[in-house]
Amino acid sequence: MASRLRAYMTDNEPLILDGGLATELEAQGIHLQGDPLWSARLLHTNPQAIREAHYRFLLSGADVITTATYQASITGFITHMDVSSETARELLMSGVHLAKESVKRFVSDSRPTEQRSPLVAGSVGPYGAFLHNGSEYTGVYAEEMSIEDLKAWHQPQIGCLAAAGADLIAFETIPSIKEAEALVELLREFPNTKAWLSFSCKDGMCISDGSLFTDAVKIANRSTQLVAVGVNCCSPALVERLLDSAGSLLSPDMSWVVYPNSGEEWDTEQGWLTSGKTSASIPKLSHTWMKQGAFLIGGCCRIGPAHVKELRQQLKGSCTSAASAV
Incomplete structure (x- = not known):
């Protein structure tokens, strides 16, 4: 796992992440809104739809695809699908297996000249995603939980994803600095596992629970297993200021x-609210993020394969041009 990741990170080019998996599934006519398991239910009911969505992101140029496990948990599967604990674990692990099957198909079909194949990141969402009450956007639940509580919650999910062979873990859309502390501590229990840690943010200075992004980065710096720290599912317009606020704190390692998402706003009752904002700014702004030190760049909600393709053309093209000019 670590050796494959290191092979990518020795290059000067960024890694292109995929976009919103649920967004792509819904674009294919699958109804997910209101489901407490969100796209994770399809691990049981329609795994082929997940394979195909992964494959479309790979065709668009993604170097990393993220598993359909953001809202998956042992307890969630048992509660909402009435399955056994063993079956719940198998479903979680299947998220990695499906992604790897899509990678294998992509490599076989495209016969790339490069020896490396795309990576699979095991998605771990915040505890609030399980609660399915909107608290994943505020992190308020952490006020009533200890770090040990949060570690105990996340441990089975991380264990399953690591055991299934994920190339790294994506701790994503984390709204709470306490939850970030728990994840950093818990990661030490999986010493052979690498990860990234990304936060949801309320503005250009703070993560969703109101803590300063600078303090969140300091938490990430405690880990020798994190390859990256940053932000996801916020407006693209916030990213530059957030990175700039903590630029001097980023560990050399x-x-x-x-x-980010498309820049549209999420309403827990109405869903995504389109206000004329589009995702067109992501490829344009990505050049600035690269200059600020971003190595892994992609999209979140409302970002589909076409957006990822445009992002790859922008970033990989610019890297190639820069290399040729040296």
């Missing part, structure tokens, strides 16, 4: 990971 880490890079920024950045994958």
